Amino acid sequence: MDLKGFDHPGRPTADGTLPAGARSVKVMIAGGFGTGKTTMVRSVSDIKPLTTEETLTQASADVDNLIGVADKQETTVSLDFGKIGINEQLVLYLFGTPGQERFWFLWNGLFKGALGAVVLVDTRRLDSSFRAIEEMERQNVPFVIALNVFPDSKEHPIDEIRDALDISPHTPVVACDARDRASSRDVLIALIRHLKERSAVALESR
Numbered sequence: 231m232d233l234k235g236f237d238h239p240g241r242p243t244a245d246g247t248l249p250a251g252a253r254s255v256k257v258m259i260a261g262g263f264g265t266g267k268t269t270m271v272r273s274v275s276d277i278k279p280l281t282t283e284e285t286l287t288q289a290s291a292d293v294d295n296l297i298g299v300a301d302k303q304e305t306t307v308s309l310d311f312g313k314i315g316i317n318e319q320l321v322l323y324l325f326g327t328p329g330q331e332r333f334w335f336l337w338n339g340l341f342k343g344a345l346g347a348v349v350l351v352d353t354r355r356l357d358s359s360f361r362a363i364e365e366m367e368r369q370n371v372p373f374v375i376a377l378n379v380f381p382d383s384k385e386h387p388i389d390e391i392r393d394a395l396d397i398s399p400h401t402p403v404v405a406c407d408a409r410d411r412a413s414s415r416d417v418l419i420a421l422i423r424h425l426k427e428r429s430a431v432a433l434e435s436r
Contacts, residue, residue, distance in 0.1 A: 253319060256343050257421065258371065259310070259326040261350035262358025266378040266408035267326040268310050270350065274414035275312025275324065309340060314418065322418055327362070341365070346425050347373040348417055350408065353383050356394050363395060374402040374424055376417045 259267045271279050310326030325340055341347075347366055351359045366373045375397065388403050397403075404420050407413040 254321045254323060255345045255422075255425075257322045257324055257418065258341060258344045258347035258373075259324055259350065260347050260359075260362040260365070260373075261327075262352065262355065262360075262362060264355075265350040265352045265359060267350055270348070270376075270378075270406075270408040270414045270417075271310040271312040271324050271326045273409055273411045274314050274418065276314050277312060279310055279312035279324075281310045281326075314415065316415075316419065316422065320422070322422075341369050341371060344371055346421050347371050348376050348421055349373050350376050350378050351391075351395070352380060353377055353386055353391065354380065356391075359395070363397065372421075372425055372428055374404060374417065374421045376404055376406045376408075378406060378408045 259270055261267050268281055272281070309328065310324070312324040312326075313321060314324065315321045325344070327340055349359055349362045349366060363373075363375075365371075375391070375395065377391065392399070392401075392403055402420050402424050404417055406417045
């Protein structure tokens with residue numbers, strides 16, 4: 231993969247140093263409450279991920295919308311962190327955001343330095359990810375939409391999803407299973423391709 235346009239410092243080797251020419255990229259994994267952010271970080275990370283999950287209690291029942299995620303037992307209260315090497319030249323540092331509205335104040339700090347983002351969407355609850363999409367656009371962070379497949383999810387044409395989310399036709403929309411490492415990795419590769427295409431367009435317009 232050609233890494234032209236990525237100017238961030240690179241991937242650590244076994245001894246913690248960075249090989250010449252290597253690059254690393256900070257990527258956000260965002261989305262609404264219960265869309266699968268922690269699951270994706272866990273499934274795809276090359277290292278044991280850092281998570282800040284706490285058990286959901288009855289006290290949060292009136293605060294967190296559990297419609298569609300009634301079986302959810304834990305929730306991220308700060309961030310999830312993982313790392314994946316895409317190839318010998320590129321490593322992605324993954325930062326999963328908390329989905330609940332009461333933790334959104336943490337987002338500004340988490341997004342600092344991010345080159346791109348994945349917005350996970352549960353098609354049963356599209357509105358749960360509106361806030362994440364708005365934040366990407368407000369902070370001018372390029373992103374891809376990943377439609378996480380749940381057992382009772384219905385299939386919808388991509389154009390319908392795009393219209394419902396009110397996103398640009400240039401924003402990639404891909405289906406995924408956040409539990410599956412290969413599927414999650416494909417989403418991250420789609421994001422890298424999107425970033426490369428944006429970089430190429432920007433260079434041509436100069």
